[in-house]
Amino acid sequence: MPVDPAFARFDMARLYDAFNHHGEDGDFYENFTKTPCRVLDIGCGTGSVTLRLADCGHKVTGVDPADGMLQVARMKDRESKVEWVQAPAAEFTLPYRFDLAIMTGHVFQVFLDDAETLAALHNTHRHMAPGGRLLLESRNPLAKTWEDWTRGKTREQRVIHGIGPVDVHYQIKDVEGEHVTFDAVFTIGATGETLVSESRLRFAKAETIQSLLSAAGFGEVELLGWWDGAPYTETSLEIIAIARA
Incomplete structure (x- = not known):
């Protein structure tokens, strides 16, 4: 996962955090499962969604390559509910398997070619429990x-x-x-x-995203077009993929 040099800095990460709040998208991730489970947040940034999921009772691990982002996330995590890991998406290694993995904030778009994307997806897949699900989002290039x-x-x-x-x-x-x-x-x-x-950022088409998920070992993929659960169409603003490991 490429690191934006600016967000390795605490001051820039703090500004990012102030202007980037999760509304409907945050609600979508929070409401996706009500059963407490182990969650992996890849590219967690300053931890806004990560902490919301931890507050719901999930066991959450947040992974991000940017030190500045994680400094802000740890400051907000006053009760140390989350395990924070500094590492690129393709390189982290953890000793357990996850029921749910998420890539929020359009972080999927920072992978600029198929090789980068597959490296991240393969590493995610190997950390998934059987039948676990990956949720990711990407802006629709159309x-x-x-x-x-x-x-x-x-x-x-x-x-x-x-x-x-x-x-x-x-x-x-x-x-x-x-x-x-x-x-x-x-x-x-x-x-x-x-x-x-x-x-x-990379604006990959829906069919490209489906193909990459399949190549990384994921099975059934459902595509949504907005946070209310509407199915994806060519006129959708978002491509929200739900892939089963």
């Missing part, structure tokens, strides 16, 4: 949502404790085939300082 990633359409301000007002907006740098490169631009109101994080 919807071309990146066309709305402009300063005018994405600008947002929040007041962050200890920092004050912070503005963020997103701007596209390049679109080439399946790949979109963009900047997240944070501006600190008190100082005028600007912090920029560049990211590159």
